[in-house]
Amino acid sequence: MKNLQGAPWLLAHRSMLKPNQPLKISLLGHDYVLWQDIQGTISALPNACPHMGAMLSEGWCLSQPDGSSKMVCPFHALEFNALGCTVLPGSNKPTQSLLKPLELTIQGDFVWSYGGHEPKLPIPSIMNGQ
Numbered sequence: 468m469k470n471l472q473g474a475p476w477l478l479a480h481r482s483m484l485k486p487n488q489p490l491k492i493s494l495l496g497h498d499y500v501l502w503q504d505i506q507g508t509i510s511a512l513p514n515a516c517p518h519m520g521a522m523l524s525e526g527w528c529l530s531q532p533d534g535s536s537k538m539v540c541p542f543h544a545l546e547f548n549a550l551g552c553t554v555l556p557g558s559n560k561p562t563q564s565l566l567k568p569l570e571l572t573i574q575g576d577f578v579w580s581y582g583g584h585e586p587k588l589p590i591p592s593i594m595n596g597q
């Protein structure tokens with residue numbers, strides 16, 4: 468199936484995202500894990516762990532002291548922040564981003580994405596609750 472590149476895709480309504488509960492979504496042939504931290508910040512990363520490919524959506528979220536959350540891989544418990552960085556065992560320093568975050572546009576309670584493509588079409592205003 469061909470998808471229209473540059474079109475906005477409605478991924479979720481905020482009510483579908485319980486705080487710190489990962490949700491698997493698919494967009495344009497790719498799987499992602501979507502989660503909302505206790506502050507209401509919503510993030511998305513590719514769903515395959517860069518270590519051995521486990522589905523991050525089968526893992527869990529770990530709250531941080533600042534209220535953000537990290538996604539924890541269910542296989543070997545690497546923790547990824549919203550930028551896709553982790554701290555490897557034996558290190559105390561975050562890696563560079565190992566997972567490219569999915570760009571999201573939050574409008575009201577709706578979570579949209581262009582799937583990493585250049586936006587060409589606007590998000591329909593009818594969905595903004597205005």
Ligand code: FES
Binds near residue numbers: 516544
């Ligand atoms: S597969 Fe994710 S930490 Fe090993």
